[in-house]
Amino acid sequence: MLDHVSEDLLADARITAVGLLMEACGGLVTRLAAQLADHGLAPIEFEILLRLGRSPDRLLRMTDLSLQTSLTSSGVTRVVDRLERDRLVVRQACSSDRRISYVVLTEQGKSRLVEVLPGHVELIERYLTGLLGPAELDGMLRSLRIVRDEVRPEATSGAGDPVVPRDQLAAR
Amino acid sequence: MLDHVSEDLLADARITAVGLLMEACGGLVTRLAAQLADHGLAPIEFEILLRLGRSPDRLLRMTDLSLQTSLTSSGVTRVVDRLERDRLVVRQACSSDRRISYVVLTEQGKSRLVEVLPGHVELIERYLTGLLGPAELDGMLRSLRIVRDEVRPEATSGAGDPVVPRDQLAAR
DNA sequence: GAAGATTGAAGCCTCAATCTTT
DNA sequence: AAAGATTGAGGCTTCAATCTTC
Numbered sequence: 309m310l311d312h313v314s315e316d317l318l319a320d321a322r323i324t325a326v327g328l329l330m331e332a333c334g335g336l337v338t339r340l341a342a343q344l345a346d347h348g349l350a351p352i353e354f355e356i357l358l359r360l361g362r363s364p365d366r367l368l369r370m371t372d373l374s375l376q377t378s379l380t381s382s383g384v385t386r387v388v389d390r391l392e393r394d395r396l397v398v399r400q401a402c403s404s405d406r407r408i409s410y411v412v413l414t415e416q417g418k419s420r421l422v423e424v425l426p427g428h429v430e431l432i433e434r435y436l437t438g439l440l441g442p443a444e445l446d447g448m449l450r451s452l453r454i455v456r457d458e459v460r461p462e463a464t465s466g467a468g469d470p471v472v473p474r475d476q477l478a479a480r
Numbered sequence: 481m482l483d484h485v486s487e488d489l490l491a492d493a494r495i496t497a498v499g500l501l502m503e504a505c506g507g508l509v510t511r512l513a514a515q516l517a518d519h520g521l522a523p524i525e526f527e528i529l530l531r532l533g534r535s536p537d538r539l540l541r542m543t544d545l546s547l548q549t550s551l552t553s554s555g556v557t558r559v560v561d562r563l564e565r566d567r568l569v570v571r572q573a574c575s576s577d578r579r580i581s582y583v584v585l586t587e588q589g590k591s592r593l594v595e596v597l598p599g600h601v602e603l604i605e606r607y608l609t610g611l612l613g614p615a616e617l618d619g620m621l622r623s624l625r626i627v628r629d630e631v632r633p634e635a636t637s638g639a640g641d642p643v644v645p646r647d648q649l650a651a652r
Numbered sequence: 653g654a655a656g657a658t659t660g661a662a663g664c665c666t667c668a669a670t671c672t673t674t
Numbered sequence: 675a676a677a678g679a680t681t682g683a684g685g686c687t688t689c690a691a692t693c694t695t696c
Contacts, residue, residue, distance in 0.1 A: 314590075314594045314597060317598065317601060318530070318533050318593070318597070320597075320601055322601055322604045322605060322608070322609045323530070323600070323601065323604065325604070325608065325609060326508065326512070326604055326608060328621055328624045328625060328628060329504075329508070329608070329624055330505060330509070331632055332501075332624045332625075332627040332631065332632075333501055333502060333505035334550050334632075335627075335628060335631030335632035336498065336501070337502070338631070338632075339631050340498070350664090352664090352665095358490070358495070362490055362491070369678080370678070370679060370680095371677085371678060371679085374678095374679095378510075379665080379666095380665075380667080381678075381679065381680085382665075382666065382679085382680075383664085383666070384679090385680055386664070386665070386680095387664090387665095390664095405674075405677095405678085406672080406673060407672070407673045407674065407677065407679070408673095408677095408678065409678080409679065418486075421486065421490070422486045425486060425489040426489065428495070429489060429492055429494055429495065432495065432497070435627065435630055436497065436498065436501070436627055437494045437497060439626050439630055440626065440627075444619070444622075444623050445497070445623070447616070447620070447623070448619070448620050448623040448624070449497055450616075451612050451616050451620040452501055452504045453500060453504075454611050454612065455504040455507075455508065455607065455611060455612075456500060456503045456504040456507060458607055458611055459504065459507030459508050459511050460503055460504075460506075460507035460510075522686090524686090541656080542656070542657060542658095543655085543656060546656095546657095551687075551688095553656075553657065553658085554657085554658075554659085554687075554688065554689080554690095555686085555687055555688070556657090557658055557659085558658095558686070558687070559686090559687095561658095562686095577655095577656085577695080577696070578694080578695055578696085579655065579656045579657070579694070579695045579696065580655095580656065580657085580695095581657065
């Protein structure tokens, strides 16, 4: 039975805060997913194309994609299977380490990105960045960064950090 | 091929902002999911138990759960199937409208909530609310509420709404 | 006809096991 | 032994169709 202590916990403002975060994020994802679907992409597929497009030489290892996304290595295999079937990416063997598979964005993959991006950014502007003042937005991003660094300390590397060692990149 | 316009779009700060929001939210969910799993609950199952626990009479219609969560009506049927098999909820026919199935939290369901909640709130404090100052937190929640109301205008009722007045939120 | 709910089929993801390479 | 990647099995969710009740 729910006693007083539990009643307090049920109504705890911190739980509501998490609910708010998840509803905002989930709702935004749903809006963005609708536009991506118009271009034949699932959100996770778009994320992978985007990360490849943002990477030097437009390529990443399977493992990098696993670390940067929320997918397991198995999950990355399946998604890349689909993307490769659709000719949006290709697997490329690494010559210096034959365990490694590089995933490379194809011209078709780049075209798809170019196709999707304008509308994508437009929706973000409408449903997120355009709703808040510059100071508000900046404050929220600063807070989110603090949270992100704490809950996902390993994923701090963004588009700027070279995940692949230089020598391996050159040797591909 | 990626021309200059697309290059700019790929590096657009607004896309990065969405990425930050999703990484923070996803990372937090992962942390919370680990504790919920210790108590035999998936995140969506916990969410449903929580929404039932927060509702008058500890019950909701299947349709209400569908509107308040990210699940389709079909998805709600499956989750409630599992919860009912585990005796955490029971379906109860509505006497005035026989199309309606109420989902009612059982004593076992309440016990499970009581079991999970303290550790759950503790994790939220560690990975979200405790990381930010009162003003920072309040600002982020205000921004998130603006976004939530825009991307999910229909879900303005339920656990997502501040059950607690805002001044009390700030004064947590 | 519309609303509430369920079902079968299919797609997506994870877990554990496996294989290859280092 | 460890790292990178894949595979089979199983669970979860959605879509479309269906059923019942209003």
